[in-house]
Amino acid sequence: MAERIKLHPETPHVKRLFEIADKVKDGAVVLFPTDSQYALGCDYKNKKGIKRIREIRQLGKGDHLTILCDSLSGIAKFAHISDYNFKLIKRLIPGPYTFILPATKEVPKLLVHPKKKTVGIRVPDYPICEGLVREVGNPMLAITAKKPEMDENALEKFDREPFLRKFDKQVDVTIDNQQDLPSKETTILDMTDDNTKIVRRGLGIERVEEVFERQREPLEKQG
Numbered sequence: 001m002a003e004r005i006k007l008h009p010e011t012p013h014v015k016r017l018f019e020i021a022d023k024v025k026d027g028a029v030v031l032f033p034t035d036s037q038y039a040l041g042c043d044y045k046n047k048k049g050i051k052r053i054r055e056i057r058q059l060g061k062g063d064h065l066t067i068l069c070d071s072l073s074g075i076a077k078f079a080h081i082s083d084y085n086f087k088l089i090k091r092l093i094p095g096p097y098t099f100i101l102p103a104t105k106e107v108p109k110l111l112v113h114p115k116k117k118t119v120g121i122r123v124p125d126y127p128i129c130e131g132l133v134r135e136v137g138n139p140m141l142a143i144t145a146k147k148p149e150m151d152e153n154a155l156e157k158f159d160r161e162p163f164l165r166k167f168d169k170q171v172d173v174t175i176d177n178q179q180d181l182p183s184k185e186t187t188i189l190d191m192t193d194d195n196t197k198i199v200r201r202g203l204g205i206e207r208v209e210e211v212f213e214r215q216r217e218p219l220e221k222q223g
Contacts, residue, residue, distance in 0.1 A: 002031065002167065002174045009033065009177040012128050020173055021135035028172035029053060031145055031164065033179070035126040036096045036186045036203050037155060038163070040171065041068065041142040050110050050141055056170050058148045065111050066098055066120035068140045070133045075099070075121050078107050078139070084215070085191045091211045094125035096186045096203035111141060118192055128175060144185060155183040 005016055024030060029042045029049045040056060042049030044067055053065070069075050072090060079101035081089065089099060103112045103119040111119055122142065124130065133140055146155075147166060155163070160181045164174055187208055188199040198208065 001169065002171045004164075004174050004176055006176045006178055007128055009179055010127055012131050014131070017128075017131045017135050020175065021132060021137075023173055024132070024136050024140070025138075029170075030132075030173045030175065031167045031171045032128060032132065032173075032175040033126065033177040033182075034096075034122075034129050034142070035094075035124045036144075036184060037182050038145040039142040040145045040167075041140045043136060044111065044139045044141045045108060046141070047108075047110060050108075052170070053141070053143060056167070057143060057146060059143075061114050064100065064113060064118070064120040066122050066142050067107070067111065068122050068124060068129060068133055068142045070130060070139075071123065074139060075101075075123065078104055078119060079121055080104060081191070082194050084194045085196060088189075088191070088196060088211060088215060091214075092204075092207065093123040094130075095123070095207065096125070097208070098122050098186045098188045100188065100190045100192060100199065102192055116192065120188075122186070128177060155181060 005020060007013060007016060024043050027046055027049060029052050032039055032041060040053045042053065067078055072093065075089065081101060099121045100118050101121055103117055107119045145167060158181055163181050164176060185202040187202040187205050190197040190199050
């Protein structure tokens, strides 16, 4: 049965974050809130944890997992970023965005797409996530918390408590922010080359379109 820990969404108790981070470093799988939906996560080097998360989600080898970083320099460690995409990312982080980027050798093989050699990267804008990554001292692997039977709009049907109980027997720690359950997902951007594409339109899509427009303007003036 998962240990339930309640944290304030804006000012999470630092001592409690320390305790959770220690559990993550010891191999725990955590269910935690982000600036979009709840996520399943563990230390990005935790092979057993990654396997457990894949089993919960029933993911195939071709499904992307995401690395939660705390900064742009963290992204640069795990992904090759062109100058063009660097400027885009800089304008969007932190926020509810997942960037698909070419992986560097720093990324564990379990997190690299076997064919595309890419990795998903996130820099969330949420105090609980930021504090957890900071106290763990490593990036965390994360993926949206869903069961295989949950369709795209399934989370709109759940209240927080029934949803969290769905994972009680599959994770070690559940962080409860005591807020309504968010149903919208991140916006996903494919940045494998400079022809950046929107793979999924989710939270913050208006900001993405605004940044795209601003990025294009200098190019059009040069042309």
